[in-house]
Amino acid sequence: MKNASLFAFLLILSSFTTWAQDKAQTSKIKITGKVIEKTSKQPLEYATVTLTNTQNPKGIAGGITDNKGQFDVDVAPGTYNIKIEFISFKATEINNKSITQDTNLGTVALAEDATQLEDVVIRAEATTVQIKLDKKVYSVGQDLMVKGGTVSDVLDNIPSVTVDADGTVALRGNENVRILIDGRPSNAINISEALRLIPADAIEKVEVVTNPSARYDSEGGGGLLNIILKKGKNQGVNGTVIASAGNPENYGLSGNINYKTEQFNLFTTTGYNYRVNPGNSLTETQYLNPSDPNRTYIDERRNNERMSKGINSNFGLDWYLTPSITWSNSINLRKSTGQNPDFVSFDYYDQNRVHQFTDFRLNDQQDRDNNVEYATNFVKNFKKDGHKLTIDASFSKNKDNDFSVINGIEEVTFNKQTQGRNIVQLDYVLPIGEKSQFEAGYKGDFNKLVTDFEVDTLNVATGNYEVHYGFTNELEYKEQINAFYTQFGSKIKNFSWLLGLRYEDSNIDINQWSTGDYNNKKYGNFFPSAFLTYELSEQSSTSLSYSRRISRPRGRMINPFSNYSSNINIFRGNPDLDPSLTDALDLGYLKRWGNKLTLSTSAYVNITDDATQFIRRDSGLRSNGIPVIESTPVNIATETRFGFEFTLNYSPFKWWRLNGNFNFFSNQTDGEYTFIQPATDLAPSSVEVIDLDNKATSWFTRVTSKVTLPYKIDWQTNFTYNGAQKTAQGESKGIASANLGFSKDLFKEKATLALNVQDLFNSRKRINETFLEDVSNSYSEMQWRERTITLSFTYRFNKKKNEKERPQRRSEDDGGEFPG
Incomplete structure (x- = not known):
């Protein structure tokens, strides 16, 4: 053997x-x-x-x-x-x-x-990215770039996916992305922060679905990402242990261990990490009508050093009740603490750009996050292959408490968030004949999030703290979504089709207890989908797909107050935001040339009604006479996005693999935003109109090369460029970055030593120019994390490096493949 x-x-x-x-x-x-x-x-x-x-x-x-x-x-x-x-x-x-x-x-x-x-025999290493007509599957274990990193690092190395400087995930340039973990929506309050806490070593693969079928949640106008966690499956006791350390200071230890018999499979993935992430930003602003001519220009510079330490653990049991029935249960725990001393300096210049004086602001933030989730899964396989009933349920609780002290004791902020989420899902799959399949199911998603944000200011005269009501609010968000779907697919010779329909009933309450503003939004929507594929030959296929999607505003997007680190540049959520509806059309082509070359390309169009756009405006508030500039999301009339992309996998030699991804898109927005400008000492209140009509094109590309050097040393490099893009109020600049990784197998391939460098040239920044008529012109840079170097050591017991394992329990993706 x-x-x-x-x-x-x-x-x-x-x-x-x-x-x-x-x-x-x-x-x-x-x-x-x-x-x-x-x-x-x-x-x-x-x-x-x-x-x-x-x-x-x-x-x-x-x-x-x-x-x-x-x-x-x-x-x-x-x-x-x-x-x-x-x-x-x-x-x-x-x-x-x-x-x-x-x-x-x-x-x-x-x-x-x-x-x-x-x-066992060591098979040839599979390609890092498996390209299919309806999705891409990225195997994390093969990638040197993410050793010792986080889920954010994983996503930022996937074709078609980008993660910007503040952790926002985008798919083909669209930030309206639904993120799933093991087929379920993430239960984290802040998904960007949660992705930075989960170690990359806990992930088995990521599925990228640009145009999901009716079986999926309709959430996410830009598509979805399904993050599948590792779960041991081989007979007996086996697993993997990974230790890592790096600069800036970071340490990690994680393990994936399981014990399996014919009756059950007991598994756990547990990891601890400690990370320090230095970051920085600057905002240079020219005020066009300042109240003080000595404060015409203000340069705001910020340096922070985020520290986080956390434990992520998943314990589970697959119980094979009968040859046709499997019952799985798991408990997921996530606990973290962090500190973020944020030092801000303000340099004031007069109208001739002559420096006048410097002011400082220190925001020392501490946070504590606790999350627990119980998930259960029941699968009944009937006699006919593919005929099965699946029942899923998950129940989670998440608490996130932040506390900040500003300028020693002058101001303090409290941000307490509590979220409870319960999900119940039922799916039924019935094959009809050998080439057809019927599916139907139900999903209930019930979510409640309470955010209590408060700013207290020290009254020097009395020595007591007083509530700053201008930045204080308590918000309750309650969401109840009941969904039903059905779809039917068949294959006739080389032609396959899949038609589906999903209905979602949404009942949402947005209650601001501090202001007594209560708002209920109740609506029902149908979400049709259609997928057609034709096999031109054994090596090439083409597809056409359509789906309707929705993006519901949540969390930071609707919360009027959640941050106070700067007192002249603030972000304010909009509780009156409406959901956005998107019609998505995708034409794809897949071609393989043997085992060496695979090309996947697609042209797509997304048309979104009530799309969300971020605007900057004068809030009407003043800080020491300086206008407070406010960023906030608003609904606009229509956004039309079209583009094309291609992904290329090429293995010219056994020792060299290349992967390239290119995406070009054009984005057109049509609409305007009208608001009442509050009165100031210089001007009465007025009705202002912001024209949001905008046409912009942009592109990004990523090239990854993996080479096997002498002595079986693997060398992996990737280069990413995100092109510039115009916005309705300015422009975001183009950014180039590169990552580097090396690895060497040891002890007869039972262990691997890996070194990776994230952001090799320390160039990953978000750079924007913003022009507010008659208010200000500004230039800003933001770097969430500086260059990081990580060394990791992996040891495998009773398990080979490239050993293929059977698929784990069903995720939300299963059952949605084309029939035949």
Whole structure:
């Protein structure tokens, strides 16, 4: 068994040319079937199927199963020995099988062989990115760039995905992205911060879905990202332990361990990390009508040193009640503490740019976050392959408390947030015949978030703190969403189609207790979807898809007050924001040239009604005579986004792999925003109109190269460029950045030593220019994290480096594939 897989693989490669010539001279016969794991009945992806012609030793054909465990091999008529195998499983052989017509071998169940765990074959490393027509699947374990990093680092290395300087995730340039963890919405209050706390080592893969079907939540106008956490699956006790350290000061220790028998699978992924992330920003502002001519220019510079330490742990049990029933339970815990001393300096200049004086502001922020989630999953597989019922439920509680002291004791802020989220989901899948499939399901998502933000100012005369009501608010957000969906798909020869319809009933309360402002938004929406694919050949396919999406404003977007680190440049949420509805159309093409080159390209159009746009305006407030500039989100009439992208995987040699992604898009907004400008000492109140009509184009590209150097040292480099983009009130500048990584296997590939550098040239910044008519012109830079160097050591026990494991329990993506 030790050399069987490698021998078969080499024979397939060396005999490909001869086999192709023989095949051209004879009629094709199709051999199909499905491979599953005997215990759990789950399909086995990447299982190897080898057919050897008994009369012609050179007549060898083979294939690998897809994510449904299915295989499809074309052979010439003859008598064959058929071998089906998978790492650490007992191989199945069918000898002297006469093949004279299209043949379905049925379902082949492979049993695990624990005695072979120490003697498994090391397969060739799979490509880091698997490209499919409807999604891209990114395998985290293969990427050197994220060793010792966080989920944010993982996402920022994925084709089509970008993460900006403040942690905002965008897909194809669109920030309206739905982020799922194991198929469920994240229960974090601040998703950007949560992604920075979860270690990259806890992630198995990320699925990028640009145009989801009706089976998914309709949330996310730009698509969704499904982050799948690691979960051990091999027989016996096995796992991985990873330790890391780096500069700026960061340490981490995590482990992925499981114990599996035929009756159950016990697993855990636990990690501790301590990180210091220095950051900086500057805002240079020219005030066009200042009350004091000695304060015409103000340069605001900020230096902060975010410190965070946290524990993330997931404990779970898969219980195989019967051969057809699996019940899974897990508890996820996340606990973190942090500190963010934020030092701000203000340099004041007169109208001739002559320096007048400097002022300082120190914001010392401390936070504490506690999160617990219980999740349960019940799967019933019926007799017919693919016929199953799945029930999911999760219940979570999240508390996040922030406390800040400003300028010693002059001001203090409190930000207390509590969120409870309960989700119940039921999915039913019924195959009809061999080429059709029906699905239906229900999902209830019930969420409550309470945010209590308060600013207290010291009264020097009395020595007591007084509430600053201009920046204090208590907000309650309650969301109840009930959803029903159904979809049906079929395949006729080379043509596949999938039609779906989802209905979501939304009942949302936004209550501001401090001001007595209560608002209920209740609405129901239908979300149709359609997917068409056509296989042009065995190596190329094309697809056309449509879906309707929604983006509901939440959290920081609707909270009027949640931050007070600067008193002249503030962000204010808008509780009156309405949801945005998007119609998304995507035309895709996929082409493979053998095992060396894969091209995926698509053209897309997204049309959004009531789209959200960020504006900057004079708030009407003054701080020492200086206008307080306010950033806030507002609804505009229409946003039209169209573009095209391509992803290219190329392996010119066994020792060199290239991956490139390019995305170009054009964004047009049509609308205006009208508001009442409060009165000041210089002018009465007035009605102001901001014209938000804007046409802009932008692009980004990412190129990744992985080279195997002498002594089996892996070297990986990637380069990213985000192009400039006009906005309605200014422009965001283009940014280039690069990452670098090296790794070396040790101790007969039981261990790996890796070194990576994030932001090699320390150039990752968000740079904007903003022009507010008759108010101010400003230039700003923001760098959330400076260059980071990390060294990590990975040790595997009873587990090989590139060992393929069976798919884990169902995520929200399962069942939505094209039939056939």
